[in-house]
Amino acid sequence: MREIPGAWRRTADGAGLRAADGTIGSTIFAEMTGLAASTGAINLGQGFPDEDGPAVVLDAAREAIARGVNQYAPGRGFADLLTAIAEHQERFYGLRLDPERDIIVTAGATEALAATLLALLDGPDNEVVVFEPYYDAYAAAVALAGARLVTVPLRWPDFQPDLDELAAAVTDRTRVILVNDPHNPTGAVFAPAVREQIVRLAERHDAVIVTDEVYEHLVFDGAHVPIATLPGAWERTVSISSAGKTFSVTGWKIGWLSGPAPLVSAILTVKQYLTYANGSPFQPAIATGLRLPREFFADLAATLRDKRDTLGRGLRAAGFAVSDPRGSYFTVADASALGATDAADFCRTLPERAGVVGIPLTAFASAEHRDQFATLVRFAACKRVDVLDEASRRLALLGA
Secondary structure, X not given: OEEEOOOEEEOOOOOOEEEOOOOOOOOHHHHHHHHHHHHOOEEOOOOOOOOOOOHHHHXXXXXXXXXXXXXXXXXXXXHHHHHHHHHHHHHHHOXXXXXXOOEEEEOHHHHHHHHHHHHHOOOOOOEEEEEEOOOOHHHHHHHHOOOEEEXXXXXXXXXXXXXXXXXXXXXXXXXXXXEEOOOOOOOOXXXXXXXXXXXXXXXXXXXXXEEEOOOOOOEOOOOOOOHHHOOOOHHHEEEEEEOHHHHOXXXXXXXXXXXXXXXXXXXXXXXXXXXXXXXXXXXXXXXXXXXXXXXXXXXXXHHHHHHHHHHHHHHHHHOOEEEOOXXXXXXXXXXXXXXXXXXXXXXXXXXXXXXXXXXXXXXXOOHHHHHHHOOEEEEEOOOOHHHHHHHHHHHHHHHO
């Protein structure tokens, strides 16, 4: 078990957040994107697709704009999208939701996470258990809520948590167990025993489970299993997802959360003071997307699985050791055989050396634990095949 105050802290005047070292600066993501632009390197750092989503979804957004769906949506979201989300949850997972009580549409999954944590947490006596490395917004949201972050390590190469370490991390101080499955940045899909342990511990310590499932349709072997479907989980689980990854529209920022009405109502009291409503013409378009045939979702996972394999072959040929992801956009590779001792330094020189950008896995870890990920780099496979082939060709220069 590891206890840390969070990678972000409130400023002394309470006006905002600072990084743990006291600075307010650009993120490694902005830095690497800037390097890609300035050097002409292929950007495999940021997790955004370079191809548009399905035409029927894009056309539905254009149609909504043309017919005047351009003003505020209702605070919970348009009724048709709420219904489509409920239909989706029942079609894929057998979960039956009340669209009017159990669902909220949000400005992407990040707002859903922030609203949920701000609603459920109440100061420093509350703890949030999270798996490390973790999506960087988690620590910031926990810090905004004034709570404490407790991390459970995911270790190379399979990135599955140790069940005993997980049990030690969850105590009666735990208010939330925050689960990202499929996992960013590692690409891991948690084993059934891990999900079952999470539910047991949440019941034992009366914690709420908050799940980030934005990669739910990007599982490469088998089907995604939401924790909310497990026995005893529904009544204490808030499930979060979004349209960005599934329909390749990351800039639309249409997300949602679902769960038992009392929890959802508590979250709505916070969400209404964040964006209140968002993305009016995109909401009917996402309703259209969620109703696409099952073949669309199966083809989506198969296509990204092939891209994962293309990227993995290129990384191995360049001399990296590779952890094969079971889901998500991302592949983690170990650069130690290429002489790396500090992933951030390696990534800063990679654009000039090979014309490719990656993200150090240390960007997803607390300062106290970055040494455990010191030589690991995250690459995104959500690019055109010709781009991945060219990136592989460039990376081969590292071993030349």
